[in-house]
Amino acid sequence: KQEVTQIPAALSVPEGENLVLNCSxxxxxxxxxxxxxxxxxxxLTSLLLIQSSQREQTSGRLNxxxxxSSGRSTLYIAASQPGDSATYLCAVNQHxxxxxxxxxxxxxxxxxxxP
Amino acid sequence: DGxxxxxxxxxxxxxxxxxxxxxxxxxxxxxMYWYRQDPGQGLRLIYYSQIVNDFQKxxxxxxxxxxxxxxxxxxxxxxxAQKNPTAFYLCASSLLTGKRYGYTFGSGTRLTVx
Numbered sequence: 001k002q003e004v005t006q007i008p009a010a011l012s013v014p015e016g017e018n019l020v021l022n023c024s025x026x027x028x029x030x031x032x033x034x035x036x037x038x039x040x041x042x043x044l045t046s047l048l049l050i051q052s053s054q055r056e057q058t059s060g061r062l063n064x065x066x067x068x069s070s071g072r073s074t075l076y077i078a079a080s081q082p083g084d085s086a087t088y089l090c091a092v093n094q095h096x097x098x099x100x101x102x103x104x105x106x107x108x109x110x111x112x113x114x115p
Numbered sequence: 116d117g118x119x120x121x122x123x124x125x126x127x128x129x130x131x132x133x134x135x136x137x138x139x140x141x142x143x144x145x146x147m148y149w150y151r152q153d154p155g156q157g158l159r160l161i162y163y164s165q166i167v168n169d170f171q172k173x174x175x176x177x178x179x180x181x182x183x184x185x186x187x188x189x190x191x192x193x194x195x196a197q198k199n200p201t202a203f204y205l206c207a208s209s210l211l212t213g214k215r216y217g218y219t220f221g222s223g224t225r226l227t228v229x
Contacts, residue, residue: 034217043121043205044220051215089158091218103148103207103218107157 002027002094006106013080014114021075021109023090028068031093035064035075038087038108047088048075080113087111117142119221121206126226128193128200136191136224138206144219145210147189151175152203152223161204164189193226201228 003026013019023033032051036044048057048064050073056065063076077084087108094102119140128134138147149161160173164183178197183189189208193200204224210216 031215032217036220041203041223041225043222044207046217046219049217091158102160105158107155 002092002104004090004092004104004106006088006090006109008109009107010110010112012112012114015080015082017080017113019077019080019111021077021088021090021111023073023075023106025071025073025092025104027094028071029095030068031095033064033066033073034091034093034103035062035073036089036091038089040087044089077111080111082113082115084113085111119206119208119219121204121221121224123224124222126224127229128226129229131195133192133194134226136193136204136206136226138189138191138221139187140189140206140208140219140221141187142208142210142219143186144208145186146208147183148207148209148218149173149179149181149189149191150205150207152205158205161191200226202226 005024007022034049035047037047038044050057050066061078066073087110089108090106091103094104122137146165148163150158152158159175161179162181164170167183170181170183180192206221207218209218
């Protein structure tokens with residue numbers, strides 16, 4: 001059974017610091033991995049999507065890497081800002097019997113960036 | 116702009132009452148999903164649909180029902196059989212089969228039992 005783990009559960013950093021969020025998964029049979037951001041009481045906003053054949057994706061100050069063989073992904077945030085404060089969720093799109101695959105989530109890392 | 120619209124944002128249910136959560140998308144996505152989010156438990160899949168008039172149970176379908184009469188719409192009914200319905204409900208959609216495409220989520224509905 002696929003399990004997705006995110007470490008740490010919470011993180012507090014001063015503004016301007018570079019930081020790394022970690023995501024690990026137990027079954028490498030995935031189509032892709034997606035990083036989301038969730039603000040309190042809000043829905044999920046997609047940040048980056050990495051296909052299983054890719055090693056990394058970049059968008060602005062964000063860079064996500066994927067090492068499928070070791071079951072790990074990292075989300076790197078450069079020059080953090082208070083506006084980056086949110087919960088970051090990692091989800092793997094798992095191979096399954098249906099055509100849709102199955103999106104399985106970690107429990108998230110709650111980030112606070114202090115001014 | 117294309118996206119997913121969930122309504123209402125907040126919903127209150129009395130004991131023994133059925134309530135329906137709305138989810139509409141104008142992204143021309145084929146597949147639609149319902150997730151439930153509880154503190155400390157992450158997101159769990161309730162139901163999903165790949166095509167009109169077809170849907171499958173997810174991991175926690177008991178006490179819920181869905182319909183997919185139109186490609187754009189995938190309403191979720193929380194029935195009185197769901198013993199602990201208080202949660203944040205999220206609707207999502209994806210292109211084709213979702214294998215190579217990401218998921219897009221709505222803004223959520225917070226359901227509270229009163």
